[in-house]
């Protein structure tokens with residue numbers, strides 16, 4: 153299960169942003185996409201989320217061909233936290249999280265939908281914000297609300313685009329441990345992270361993206377090798393062995 157991407161190419165009308173991208177996201181693991189700004193990470197997540205249409209290549213989510221799924225079937229399989237989410241109306245936190253139940257709701261949200269929304273709000277640790285207008289929250293609080301919204305959706309696969317941005321240290325740690333709980337309960341999580349040290353400490357598998365292509369590893373090469381990171385980010389780094397991986401130090 154998990155996500156299978158095969159020979160996926162994409163452009164926004166100009167040059168190709170993704171070129172023949174092929175990789176697997178193992179089910180029930182925490183996989184992390186690493187790569188420079190502009191390498192195509194957000195585009196890749198949007199394609200897997202089913203938000204951008206693609207003509208070339210294939211995406212399978214838990215074995216289902218994404219192209220053959222309806223909008224509500226996709227919503228039950230894949231939850232997506234975008235990098236940017238501009239609030240428009242001053243809905244309460246509870247109502248914003250309830251919109252995560254949209255694919256289950258026919259007319260008005262029922263008791264079960266409200267329960268699921270409350271559960272997600274508790275899991276993320278923002279019960280104290282329940283009745284606050286979303287528009288009045290800080291960037292970090294909004295980020296947590298959007299994460300609760302994805303969880304209320306109860307998808308099999310969770311896609312997170314820079315979920316740690318805006319979060320203070322305690323909320324970063326809380327979210328990383330929540331991700332660990334989600335994968336332990338069988339969910340597949342695929343995230344874009346900018347901080348390689350957090351990625352290598354917490355990730356199970358890594359997808360390296362360079363100029364819209366998958367950067368495959370050579371024999372014996374590991375994602376946290378300094379030469380690999382220098383090649384991926386075009387910058388000098390040193391790495392220090394840490395646990396069974398490494399800490400990355402920009403120099």
Ligand code: ADP
Nearest residue numbers: 164169187188189190191192193194195196344
């Ligand atoms: P990353 O997430 O790795 O920073 P993106 O997927 O956001 O990369 O962007 C990859 C490339 O696609 C960049 O060159 C960016 O300018 C371009 N791009 C992203 N979104 C759009 C868009 N909506 N229209 C046109 N070009 C875009």
